[in-house]
Amino acid sequence: xxxxxxxxxxxxxxxxxxxxxxxxxxxxxxxxxxxxxxxxxxxxxxxxxxxxxxxxxxxxxxxxxxxxxxxxxxxxxxxxxxxxxxxxxxxxxxxxxxxxxxxxxxxxxxxxxxxxxxxxxxxxxxxxxxxxxxxxxxxxxxxxxxxxxxxxxxxxxxxxxxxxxxxxxxxxxxxxxxxxxxxxxxxxxxxxxxxxxxxxxxxxxxxxxxxxxxxxxxxxxxxxxxxxxxxxxxxxxxxxxxxxxxxxxxx
Numbered sequence: 556x557x558x559x560x561x562x563x564x565x566x567x568x569x570x571x572x573x574x575x576x577x578x579x580x581x582x583x584x585x586x587x588x589x590x591x592x593x594x595x596x597x598x599x600x601x602x603x604x605x606x607x608x609x610x611x612x613x614x615x616x617x618x619x620x621x622x623x624x625x626x627x628x629x630x631x632x633x634x635x636x637x638x639x640x641x642x643x644x645x646x647x648x649x650x651x652x653x654x655x656x657x658x659x660x661x662x663x664x665x666x667x668x669x670x671x672x673x674x675x676x677x678x679x680x681x682x683x684x685x686x687x688x689x690x691x692x693x694x695x696x697x698x699x700x701x702x703x704x705x706x707x708x709x710x711x712x713x714x715x716x717x718x719x720x721x722x723x724x725x726x727x728x729x730x731x732x733x734x735x736x737x738x739x740x741x742x743x744x745x746x747x748x749x750x751x752x753x754x755x756x757x758x759x760x761x762x763x764x765x766x767x768x769x770x771x772x773x774x775x776x777x778x779x780x781x782x783x784x785x786x787x788x789x790x791x792x793x794x795x796x797x798x799x800x801x802x803x804x805x806x
Contacts, residue, residue, distance in 0.1 A: 588771055588792035590762050595800045599755040601720040604684045605805035613653040616641070617677050619669055620688030623727055624660030626790060635787055636660065638686075640794020641801075648798055657682070665692050666706040673713055684801070685714050688724035688759075694741040703741060707748040715752075722801070723749055723756045728763035729774045755804045757797060766792070 607614040618624050618638040626636020642656035659676040661669075666689045677685055687710065693703045707723075714721045725745045726738055742760060749756035766772045772789060 588766060588796060590765050590796060594758055594761050594765065595796070595803055597749075597755050597804065599749070599753045599804065600806070601684060601722065601755060601801060601804040603718070603720045604801060607683050608649055608652060608802075608805055611649075611652055614645075614655070614684070615680055615682045616654070616656045616684045616686060617659055617680050617682040618656060618686040618688065619659040619672065619677055620686070620724065621660060621664055621669075621691055622662035623691075624658065624688045625662060626658070626660065626786075627662075635790060637790045637793040637797065640791050641686075641797050642794075644795045644798035645801065648802060660688075663692055665696070665698060666690065666703055666710065670706060670710045670713065673710070677714070677719075678717055682719055684720040684722060686722045686724060686757075686797075687714070690741050690745055691726045694726060694736055694738050700740045700744055704744040704748060707745065708752065711748065711752045711754055721752075721754050722804070723754055724797075725756065725758060725760045728760045728767060730764075730767055731775050755800070757800050759793065762793075762796060763789075 604614065604616075606612075616638075618641070624636065624638060626638070636658055638656045638658040638660075642654055645654045645656075646652060657680050659672070661672070664672075669687070669689055689707075689710075690703070711721055711723075723745060725742055738760065745756060748754070763772075763774070767774055771792075772785065774785075
């Protein structure tokens with residue numbers, strides 16, 4: 556999608572911030588990234604995930620999504636993206652738990668294109684939980700909202716048919732793009748799909764907006780030499796916050 560590239564770079568941490576250079580992420584000192592409980596607390600529960608954690612059974616999680624799931628903005632996505640940070644956070648929270656988070660992030664894919672990968676990138680791992688991060692590319696391309704909603708419902712049904720817990724992750728927030736891309740219809744479609752299908756929605760957009768408005772992160776005026784560090788810190792916060800949300804939903 557060449558004509559959208561500058562806009563996507565303004566929006567996403569992934570790939571665009573990676574121009575600051577690649578390096579091994581290692582341990583990251585992130586700022587305090589707490590969010591209000593009402594952003595995290597949602598009614599749908601992750602029953603299979605909760606049982607695995609309580610019984611200390613092996614817990615495999617597949618994170619399927621786009622460039623921000625891949626984590627390339629922080630250099631080495633295998634150790635710097637939020638899926639790896641999530642694995643570390645869940646292991647800290649549950650000593651002795653056998654937690655594995657598989658990263659299946661592929662840049663620039665629509666919701667429909669991600670569904671086409673379920674057969675190869677999700678199902679073979681037989682995960683207890685699937686984290687599905689989607690919506691950004693659909694919104695940037697201005698894809699039909701009803702078709703996007705239909706794709707969400709189809710994808711959730713396909714995952715549920717395999718007896719997986721499902722957790723949706725909505726789009727990233729960046730204040731510089733709000734006047735250019737109308738995310739609200741897509742955000743609302745995800746909220747509606749989550750309510751209709753009784754799926755936990757990790758409200759990343761609202762979380763990152765809270766961080767931006769409360770001075771935790773500056774997503775706009777980022778010097779080039781600080782971009783990789785920013786990406787590492789944001790992924791660390793997302794991994795930690797997602798672990799907190801999973802623990803809440805798995806109770």
